[in-house]
Amino acid sequence: MKRSKSFPKEEIFGITSQIRRSSTSILLNIAEGTACKSKREFFRFLNIALCSQYETVAILKLCDRLGFLEKENSGKLLTNAEELGKLLHGLINSLKTNN
Template identity: 45%
Template sequence: MDLKDELFGLTSQMGRSSTSIPCNIVEGKARGSSKDFKRFLLIARGSLEELKYQILLSKDLNYINEDKYQEILNITKEVGRLLNGLMVAVDKSGK
């Protein structure tokens, strides 16, 4: 596999991981029960963790520099905080 194919594969996977996060939130909410919503929020969090690894890999492969890595990592941390807050709210609602 050449560099161009490797980069395409990684960016493609990052696109799938990042898209999976809001898709799972929406799907979970549409299920209508707190239990299902929480399960889909956990799946969304798993996708976020996949994305964080892919970002780290991008840095390790020198596709992005340290500054860009930190910038993107800070965004993923904020998304993680939002997801955790939503999970707490769903737990409290108990519907």
Template identity: 35%
Template sequence: MRPSKSFKDLIVWQKAHQFVLGVYKYTRRFPKEEKYGLTAQFRDAAVSVAANITEGYAKRSKLDKIRLMNIAQGSLEECKYYVILSKDLEYGENRTLEDLSEEVSRLLSAYIRSIEDNIRN
């Protein structure tokens, strides 16, 4: 496998970016009164996932990388709750976002493990 030249080469970032785009598309259908509530929070958390992966990629310290990837994991968990809440509020179900969030979660965990393994070696 060739080394990445940019954060855009990371599959985890690519999937996180797809997730952000999906969240924006999904939340467009939310009621107007949610504009500064759930819609804004959901979008901010989704952007945070991809943004923290991006920032972590640029860090030289492996511990800094892990910390930012862990922040991305926290934001992703927040988004998973927003998917549940949106469904329960009857704003619509979105199985695609559920699946994509699980995929990003697995990829983030694997990426963190690979950094941790690199620290040990």
């Protein structure tokens, strides 16, 4: 996440590391889930991705409150992260309906 490069140096192993891990986890869990042989396994990985998305949103809100992000950037990042959550919810609900 390029935006985290502007965070204070003392946060390099704190918030910076955590937001990079949580946002990367979303992608990696979706990717891993697509390789699963069953819908149930795929569903489990999507739920893990959704949990990571919630974590990412929480960290972004914290960073915004702490002033680590410019208002313009924080708004865009939060909007994108929340939109991703809606998409994940939609996919999960679709899988539930089709079971």
